[in-house]
Amino acid sequence: GNSVTQMEGPVTLSEEAFLTINCTYTATGYPSLFWYVQYPGEGLQLLLKATKADDKGSNKGFEATYRKETTSFHLEKGSVQVSDSAVYFCALSGAGSYQLTFGKGTKLSVIP
Amino acid sequence: DAGITQSPRYKITETGRQVTLMCHQTWSHSYMFWYRQDLGHGLRLIYYSAAADITDKGEVPDGYVVSRSKTENFPLTLESATRSQTSVYFCASRQRGQDNQPQHFGDGTRLSIL
Numbered sequence: 001g002n003s004v005t006q007m008e009g010p011v012t013l014s015e016e017a018f019l020t021i022n023c024t025y026t027a028t029g030y031p032s033l034f035w036y037v038q039y040p041g042e043g044l045q046l047l048l049k050a051t052k053a054d055d056k057g058s059n060k061g062f063e064a065t066y067r068k069e070t071t072s073f074h075l076e077k078g079s080v081q082v083s084d085s086a087v088y089f090c091a092l093s094g095a096g097s098y099q100l101t102f103g104k105g106t107k108l109s110v111i112p
Numbered sequence: 113d114a115g116i117t118q119s120p121r122y123k124i125t126e127t128g129r130q131v132t133l134m135c136h137q138t139w140s141h142s143y144m145f146w147y148r149q150d151l152g153h154g155l156r157l158i159y160y161s162a163a164a165d166i167t168d169k170g171e172v173p174d175g176y177v178v179s180r181s182k183t184e185n186f187p188l189t190l191e192s193a194t195r196s197q198t199s200v201y202f203c204a205s206r207q208r209g210q211d212n213q214p215q216h217f218g219d220g221t222r223l224s225i226l
Contacts, residue, residue, distance in 0.1 A: 046214040
């Protein structure tokens with residue numbers, strides 16, 4: 001079956017530091033890949049997505065590239081802010097499926 | 113405002129009680145989902161629905177019941193609540209179409225079973 005593995009946190013960074021959260025997946029065919037963000041006390045919000053190999057999703061300074069050869073979709077941001085403190089989830093939707101498979105989430109704390 | 117709303121936001125109840133969590137979406141999305149979020153487990157799918165009157169079990173359905181008589185509503189019922197069902201519950205919806213359609217989430221219901 002499908003699975004998503006992402007680095008476990010928590011991750012603590014200073015403001016303006018570079019962020020990488022690793023995500024790798026197992027799936028048959030060509031899944032669609034997503035990053036969701038969850039701020040404290042809220043639901044999950046779509047951060048970015050990519051639907052085919054070599055696609056780059058981007059939003060709010062975050063980027064992730066769909067790497068078929070390494071089955072990865074790592075999330076990056078060049079300069080984090082305190083407001084980026086949240087839990088980040090990597091997820092995939094398998095080919096022909098409407099269900100999402102989630103990683104366990106990575107909690108990011110950014111300190112001033 | 114359009115969107116997906118869950119009620120109540122917080123609920124405390126006792127073991128053995130029946131409790132229903134409500135979910136309402138205004139997009140007319142075909143697909144709806146219920147998840148529970150627990151520390152160390154991430155999000156786990158409880159039940160999902162592809163359309164009105166069509167529901168199916170997810171990863172952790174035991175102890176839960178769902179119905180979907182109208183497209184916009186997808187209530188989740190705990191028939192006899194247990195402490196292990198203390199969790200944060202999220203409802204989500206998605207439109208029919210290509211695989212790359214994202215799911216949209218409500219703000220969750222924090223449920224405590226005493």
